[in-house]
Amino acid sequence: MKKIYKYSILACAILLTACQPKSEPKTPEDKPQDPPVAQPTEPTLRGETVKLQVTLPECKGNTCPDFTVERLQTNFPFIDQLLDQQILDQLSKILDVVGAGDSAASSPQTNEQKQSLDIQAQRYANSFIKIDEELKALSSSHQISLMIKPKILQPKGKLATVVLNSSSYLGGAHGSTSQRYYNFDLAHQKQVQLHDLLLPKQKAKLDKLAHDAFKVWIVDAKLANNPEEYEQAWPFQVTNNFLLGEQGLILQYGEYEIGPYVVGLPRLVIPFSELQGVLKSEYLPKVDTAAASTPVATDTRKS
Template sequence: MLNQKHTLALSILMVTFALSACQPKVEKKEQEQKIEQKSSSEVEDTTLTLQGETEKIAVELPECNGNSCPEFSVERLHTNQFVVDSIIDQAILKNLEQILDIAHQSKTVQAEKEKTEQQQEQQEQQASSSVIAANAAKTPVQSMAEQLKPYVKTFTALQQELESLGASSKISVSVSPKILNSKEPLATVVLNTSSYLGGAHGASAQTYFNFDLKHQKQVNLDDLIESGQKAQLEKLAYETFKTWVSINKLANSLEEYEQVWKFKLSNNFYLGKQGLILQYAEYEIGPYVVGLPRLEIPYEQLKTVLKKEYLPAELLVDQPASAALPVAKK
């Protein structure tokens, strides 16, 4: 009987020891699961962040030696946002169209472009399912390289014509996008372009593209403005314009300056650290010597003009409610 009691007590002791030994493992496993869940929840949501880099597009130019060889450089943007890439690609082609339009004064260059367009149209009409499938399999870089061919031909034709006229100038075209701001409230890409196609001087431009990543769309200046506040924004921008003219001593008086260079509100903008930046093109509100004019309107002046989501957080602190006025007794 004593042996049975001893055996029972020993069994109970062993079970208790086993349970106590397993308990820390169970608790440790639960803790590890909680840590893993917490870590996964803290992973940054990249869908609302613009991430990417530029890719240089390979183009074929005629062999050339010497310092006067032409340069045709185009880069595209490859990001985690397809909508952004597509819009910037189309903007690059549009900018090239505008740049090379200068050369269309030449009949030779115009004829070359028309010939290329006719060839493209014939290829599209004769496209078979195999050709369509092959085009679909191309990477964005390869597709962009194909679309650049007409512009490269136009550029090359211009170089050849300038050489035939005895010109020794080095002509060039450069287009390159860059991510300026990657997060909310607006992701911003700037497209830098420059060119020299002969003449007294070259040309350059900076065009800004702003995106609402949450809704996958491009945002224009009007989208930022509170209802009924467009006139106030124009007023603030005009005051900034007057200050800019005065500081840079561009004329003896504003009236004299505006006889040639009238003010206009630019839709080329981005949200800077201190205020709304309005970017202008060459010759848009000033002579070539001023380059690419830029007007900045401080956020402090825009508290009632811009929608709240586009203002810095520090400007949105609730102000104390004003005391109620006493009701006049009759």
């Protein structure tokens, strides 16, 4: 009887095992995957403009003076500090036209004032208001204005670029404008100058290319038929104010640098095709060698 009982238990165990669902074999997809390798992210310049807080006297009407200065706040403090100083330099330069910059800049500064761009800008705003008061005392109905504003043009790449735009009208015959470009290597956190782009011993070649572009600009702008005669009044010079555009190296000039006021802010463009062997390769557009080496299909049909 005991044997029959043991055999019954063994038979039930076999039956239960047979009824269990079979586990499916693991496919390669079921194997644990290695975590993806994190790709190094390209540094990107991000920021916003913030209007400086200065106090102006209450005024109503269309002759109220307009003083608007903005600074850039980015994720790269070294850029913010550099541009803050450039903004102060621009304020001094603009107000020096009428002799106001010296008095504003000569005021004693405490450590707190040196650290606050708002406080320093207020000193220039005070000089600006003084100019307005003097003009109105002369029965002038002009509205004077001063504007400085930075803007991120190229946020990433080999060169990140910021432009500092400024304009002013202080009651003279006409106003004044400027565009100043600042280029940065974000990976190494430094400003890049024009000479940093050049291959060794290529400064003379770049100067010649820029001079040639200057001569073409003279003729195209119909400033003179003979560039040599034009240069007697407006001699050529290579500026360090530059940016890399889609077509080539852009040299940006200010008012009265290479021409009369009527030409505004002249630009000279040197195509990238002429800068091979002059600029370092990392500053030139990458050429798709695979596409360039693809043979061009020819028409074999006989006419």
